[in-house]
Structure formats: C-alpha cells, structure tokens
Amino acid sequence: MVTLQLDRLTAYYGRRQILSEISTPLFHGGQVVALLGPNAAGKSTLFRRIFGLLQGGGDIRIEGAKASRPICYMPQENAVNAVLSVYETVLLARMQGRRLKVTPEDLAQVDQTLDELGITALGKRNIGDLSGGQRQLVSAAQALVQAPEILLLDEPTSALDLNRQIGFLSVLRRLAAERRLLVMVALHDLGHALRYTDQAMVLQDGRLTACGQSNEVITPELLRQVYGVAARIESCSKGRPLLILDDVA
Amino acid sequence: MSEARLGDDQAMGREFYRALVLKRQFIVVGLVLAISVTLCIDLALGPAQYSLIEVVSALLAPSQVSDQVRVVLWEIRMPVALMALVVGASLSVAGAQMQTILSNPLASPFTLGISAGAGFGAALALAFGVVFIPAAVNYVIPINAFLMAMLTSFFIYSLSLRRGVTIETIVLLGIAMVFVFNALMALIQFFASQQAVAAVVFWTMGSLTKATWPKFWIALAVLAAVIPLLARHGWALTAMRLGDAKAESLGVNPRRLRLEVLVLVSLLAAVAVSFVGTIGFIGLVGPHIARLILGEDQRFFLPGAALCGALILSIGSILSKTVMPGTIIPIGIVTSLVGIPFFLCLILSHKRALW
Ligand SMILES: Nc1ncnc2c1ncn2[C@@H]1O[C@H](COP(=O)(O)OP(=O)(O)OP(=O)(O)O)[C@@H](O)[C@H]1O
Ligand SMILES: [Mg+2]
Numbered sequence: 001m002v003t004l005q006l007d008r009l010t011a012y013y014g015r016r017q018i019l020s021e022i023s024t025p026l027f028h029g030g031q032v033v034a035l036l037g038p039n040a041a042g043k044s045t046l047f048r049r050i051f052g053l054l055q056g057g058g059d060i061r062i063e064g065a066k067a068s069r070p071i072c073y074m075p076q077e078n079a080v081n082a083v084l085s086v087y088e089t090v091l092l093a094r095m096q097g098r099r100l101k102v103t104p105e106d107l108a109q110v111d112q113t114l115d116e117l118g119i120t121a122l123g124k125r126n127i128g129d130l131s132g133g134q135r136q137l138v139s140a141a142q143a144l145v146q147a148p149e150i151l152l153l154d155e156p157t158s159a160l161d162l163n164r165q166i167g168f169l170s171v172l173r174r175l176a177a178e179r180r181l182l183v184m185v186a187l188h189d190l191g192h193a194l195r196y197t198d199q200a201m202v203l204q205d206g207r208l209t210a211c212g213q214s215n216e217v218i219t220p221e222l223l224r225q226v227y228g229v230a231a232r233i234e235s236c237s238k239g240r241p242l243l244i245l246d247d248v249a
Numbered sequence: 250m251s252e253a254r255l256g257d258d259q260a261m262g263r264e265f266y267r268a269l270v271l272k273r274q275f276i277v278v279g280l281v282l283a284i285s286v287t288l289c290i291d292l293a294l295g296p297a298q299y300s301l302i303e304v305v306s307a308l309l310a311p312s313q314v315s316d317q318v319r320v321v322l323w324e325i326r327m328p329v330a331l332m333a334l335v336v337g338a339s340l341s342v343a344g345a346q347m348q349t350i351l352s353n354p355l356a357s358p359f360t361l362g363i364s365a366g367a368g369f370g371a372a373l374a375l376a377f378g379v380v381f382i383p384a385a386v387n388y389v390i391p392i393n394a395f396l397m398a399m400l401t402s403f404f405i406y407s408l409s410l411r412r413g414v415t416i417e418t419i420v421l422l423g424i425a426m427v428f429v430f431n432a433l434m435a436l437i438q439f440f441a442s443q444q445a446v447a448a449v450v451f452w453t454m455g456s457l458t459k460a461t462w463p464k465f466w467i468a469l470a471v472l473a474a475v476i477p478l479l480a481r482h483g484w485a486l487t488a489m490r491l492g493d494a495k496a497e498s499l500g501v502n503p504r505r506l507r508l509e510v511l512v513l514v515s516l517l518a519a520v521a522v523s524f525v526g527t528i529g530f531i532g533l534v535g536p537h538i539a540r541l542i543l544g545e546d547q548r549f550f551l552p553g554a555a556l557c558g559a560l561i562l563s564i565g566s567i568l569s570k571t572v573m574p575g576t577i578i579p580i581g582i583v584t585s586l587v588g589i590p591f592f593l594c595l596i597l598s599h600k601r602a603l604w
Binding site for chain 2: 051053069073074075077078079080081082083084085087088089091092093095096097098100107108110111114120123124139142143
C-alpha cells in the first residue's frame with residue numbers, strides 16, 4: 001500500500017517563499033485527505049510542489065508505490081479549448097509517455113472512468129462546448145484515468161452543482177477504499193470535508209496550522225481563527241456532524 | 250454516478266471512438282488517393298500535353314513509352330510535381346506545430362519571420378552577389394536563404410530561452426522579424442539594379458520550376474527525418490493544446506517540448522522555403538483544414554496536415570499551369586488568389602469553432 005509523508009517541505013515562486021516547513025504524519029492508501037485553508041494559503045502551491053512542478057527544500061517520502069510515477073494531479077484551472085472530443089481528451093491523459101498505439105485496455109479504462117464520474121454521455125461532445133461543471137468533471141476524469149496511486153485534486157467540486165458535489169465526493173471515497181488510493185483534495189466547503197474526508201490538513205499563510213482526523217480538526221475555534229467566521233458544529237437528527245455558519249467573526 | 254450501470258452504456262463511448270478513428274482513417278486514405286490523382290494531372294500538364302493514360306503508363310512502365318515522353322515526365326516534370334508535394338507537406342506540418350506549441354491560430358512559418366528571413370538571404374545573393382557559403386551555382390541562393398531563415402529562428406529561439414518570455418512574446422518577436430526583413434528587402438530593392446529587383450520579386454513570389462531531383466531528395470530527407478521526431482511527441486503535443494498548466498499536470502514539460510519542436514519545424518520550413526521561395530498560404534491554411542476534417546489528435550492531425558499541405562500545393566501547381574495557358578504563374582500567387590476564397594468559404598460555412 002502506498003504511503004506519503006511530507007517532511008519540512010518548502011516551496012518558492014522566484015525568491016518568494018510560499019510554503020514554510022510543512023511536515024505531516026504518514027498518510028496511506030485508502031484515505032481521503034482534505035486540504036483546507038483560505039484563499040492564497042498555499043493549497044495549490046503545495047499540490048504543485050508535491051507533484052514536482054515547483055522546487056524547494058524538504059522531503060516528499062513516497063513508499064510502497066507500484067508505478068514509477070504514482071502521483072496524478074488535477075490543477076485548479078481548466079479553461080480548455082481545442083478541437084478534441086471529451087473522449088479523446090480523457091484518452092490523451094492516459095496515453096502520455098506511452099506509445100502511439102491505443103490498446104483496448106486503454107479504451108476500457110477511459111470508458112470506466114467516464115462511467116464512474118457519470119459523464120459517459122459527454123464522450124462525443126467537443127470540450128470547448130462544455131459547461132464549467134462539465135469541464136471540471138472531465139478534468140477530474142483526466143487525472144483518474146491514469147490509474148494513480150496518489151491523487152491530488154485541486155478544488156474539484158468548485159464548479160459542480162449540489163448533486164454532483166456530493167456524488168463526486170462519494171465516488172472519490174469509494175474509489176479510495178476500493179483501490180487503496182490516497183486522495184488529497186483541496187476543498188472550501190468544510191461541511192463536505194467533515195462528511196467525506198478522513199483526514200484534514202489546514203494551511204494558513206503557507207504554514208500547516210492543523211492536521212489530523214477531519215472531525216477533530218474542523219472545530220468552531222479553527223473556523224474562527226482560520227476563516228474568521230463564527231460557526232457551530234452540531235449533531236443533526238441522523239447523528240451526522242452538521243456545520244452551521246452564524247456570522248463573520 | 251450511479252453505482253452499477255449496464256455494460257452497454259460503457260461500450261457506447263468505445264464504439265463512438267472506434268467509429269471516429271475509422272472515419273479519420275478513411276479521410277487519410279482519401280487524401281492519399283486525391284494526391285495521387287492531382288500528381289498525375291500535374292504531370293500531364295505542360296507545353297506538351299499528355300493524356301492521363303500516357304502519364305500512368307509512363308509511371309508504371311517507363312521502358313514502354315517513347316524516350317521523349319519518358320524524359321519530359323521523369324526528368325522535367327516529376328521533380329517539380331514531387332517538390333510541390335514535399336514543400337506543401339513541410340510548410341503545412343511546420344505551421345501545424347507552430348500553431349500547436351504557440352497556442353496561436355495565426356502562427357505559421359510566414360508569421361514567425363522564417364519566410365521573410367529566407368527571402369532576405371536570397372535577395373542578398375540575387376541583388377549584390379553576397380554569398381555566405383560558396384557552392385554550386387544552383388545552390389547559392391537556397392543556401393543563402395536557408396542560412397538567413399535558420400538565423401532568424403535561432404534568434405527567436407535564443408530569446409525565448411530567457412526567463413519570463415511567454416508564447417505571446419515569441420509570436421510578437423516573429424512578427425517584428427517580418428517587419429525588419431521587409432524593411433531590409435525594400436532597402437535592397439532601392440539600391441539594386443532593375444534586373445536584380447525583378448529577380449528578387451520573382452523569388453519572393455515562390456516558384457516550383459527550379460526544382461530538380463537532388464533538391465527534391467534533400468527536402469524529402471528533411472521531411473522524413475523530422476516527422477518521426479515530431480510523432481514521437483504525439484501525445485504530448487496533443488496535450489499542449491489544453492494549455493501549459495494542464496499539459497504540465499499530465500507530465501509534459503511544455504518549455505522543453507516547445508523549444509525542441511521550434512527547432513525541428515524551423516528546419517523543415519527553412520529547407521522548404523529556400524528551394525521554392527515564399528509560399529505563405531500553405532503553412533497557415535493546411536493545418537486549419539486538417540484540424541477541421543481530422544481534429545487535433547496528433548496521430549491524425551500530423552499526417553493530415555502533411556497530406557493537406559501536399560494536396561493544396563499540388564492543386565496550386567496544376568492551376569498555375571492552367572489559369573493562363575502557356576504561362577506558369579508563380580505558385581505563391583496562385584495559392585493565395587485561389588486558395589484564400591476557398592478557405593474563407595470553408596471557415597464561414599463551418600458551424601463549430603475552428604480553434
Ligand atoms: N505563479 C505564481 N507566481 C508567484 N506567486 C504565486 C504564483 N501562484 C501563486 N502565487 C502566490 O502563492 C500564494 C499561494 O497561492 P496558492 O495558489 O497556492 O493559494 P491557494 O491556497 O490555492 O488559494 P485558492 O484557494 O484561492 O486557490 C499566493 O500568495 C499567491 O499570490
Ligand atoms: Mg488554489
């Protein structure tokens with residue numbers, strides 16, 4: 001099973017230090033880890049650093065991975081316009097670094113991924129003609145189709161409607177469990193983080209301010225300190241934790 | 250996102266994709282057939298008119314036809330007709346990949362200043378006898394043109410290595426180069442003799458008539474060497490069209506790929522342009538037609554761009570002989586005059602966005 005641990009990780013844009021010494025406990029396959037924090041906290045930067053697009057100090061320890069490149073990454077922006085169908089767009093994500101020939105297994109993998117995300121019907125559409133939420137699902141499919149062991153998703157639900165937000169997150173949770181996949185997902189909705197993730201890391205100004213089990217990390221104090229809102233977490237009639245936002249603090 | 254779905258539903262996507270691939274394979278075969286036909290017609294046309302049957306029999310069994318027919322077809326017309334195909338393919342592939350790596354539908358060997366550089370190199374030799382490398386008379390002008398074209402692209406290349414140079418900057422640099430060379434050309438024409446000016450002007454119109462077998466082989470060798478090198482990056486190049494950020498997230502290194510491809514296509518365009526002069530239209534339009542009928546998956550787009558370019562220039566070559574019987578109008582003029590209205594009809598009649 002794949003494990004990931006960050007050790008005093010830093011990252012720079014030019015000379016400007018964005019991340020300062022981020023160290024985490026050991027995360028392992030099967031877990032869904034929420035990456036939380038206000039705008040400009042450094043969430044996307046952390047993803048880019050882990051994926052290898054940014055230089056910096058510290059260590060990214062990955063153990064137990066089967067593939068040589070176990071990490072797949074879905075970036076935050078996905079403004080895309082090319083003369084490609086959705087099916088081709090997802091396929092080409094899988095084919096990177098491979099030979100030109102497409103095998104039936106590749107097609108089967110694309111089909112399965114589109115199906116898992118409920119976008120099979122979009123296959124024929126041109127990617128330029130999609131709605132914002134549809135694009136986001138296609139972008140997620142591009143990451144998922146590569147059969148990653150560690151999956152980094154940068155705000156994958158930000159453009160989705162309510163149904164698709166919870167649909168997507170529960171699919172993610174199921175896939176993580178079934179495939180022993182380690183998912184790290186940046187979220188702005190703490191209610192979703194509370195309900196669909198196991199672990200949570202909170203970034204603030206490039207520093208890790210909290211890290212641990214989601215239901216222990218996401219507390220009214222954290223919401224006040226990090227996000228500046230007054231909130232309560234209560235138990236709903238079905239026994240689930242419920243986040244109630246009262247006001248800006 | 251339902252838990253269980255019917256297998257049929259999944260297979261739908263695959264079927265769609267297989268049909269798409271099949272359709273594209275048919276289109277590619279169709280293009281090859283069309284090129285064979287235009288090649289035969291191109292060979293049949295000229296001061297001495299032959300029927301298509303004569304041409305085909307001279308091609309299939311050269312020993313069966315008269316010496317005169319054989320010499321005219323094989324020694325005089327064949328290099329020209331084949332040169333049209335190779336140059337068309339080279340310019341179109343160069344344009345296609347420039348558009349891809351620069352994310353710009355206007356990019357072409359012409360807009361990046363490579364054609365203008367070649368024109369300037371040729372003009373130096375034609376007007377003032379400035380020769381960079383002494384060579385056989387036949388090759389002085391192409392070599393001059395080639396060196397200036399490569400110099401231009403290396404200038405752009407070296408500037409694009411600098412930090413903070415974006416793809417928009419590269420395109421702007423290319424356009425700046427075009428203006429610089431246009432001014433230099435005007436300067437040359439101002440000082441040169443009238444005869445020399447006529448020669449320069451004729452060169453910049455583009456002409457296939459100077460093609461010979463050795464020149465054809467050189468151009469073909471470069472094309473044959475560059476295409477596999479580009480095809481090797483097929484998936485990465487397709488991913489480039491999704492933008493740098495997306496390409497990076499898929500494991501592509503956009504900067505490195507861009508530079509490598511820039512060198513390859515500059516070479517391709519420079520060789521083509523130095524042998525036949527400025528033919529601006531193909532490098533821009535060939536790729537757009539290929540994109541229109543084949544999409545942007547490089548496995549089809551790359552050969553498609555080559556074939557479309559070859560076909561367009563072959564048709565251009567036919568028209569340059571037939572529009573005014575007895576005169577061969579320079580090919581650069583024909584492709585622009587006839588091709589652009591056709592291209593406009595094509596893009597205006599198309600409902601989906603082209604880019
Ligand atoms: N390409 C860049 N060059 C320079 N600075 C950058 C760059 N990208 C991000 N930054 C800076 O790094 C800091 C962290 O940005 P980052 O994108 O990681 O935030 P984030 O947590 O993902 O925010 P959001 O929730 O808005 O997506 C910000 O201060 C931002 O200005
Ligand atoms: Mg971000």
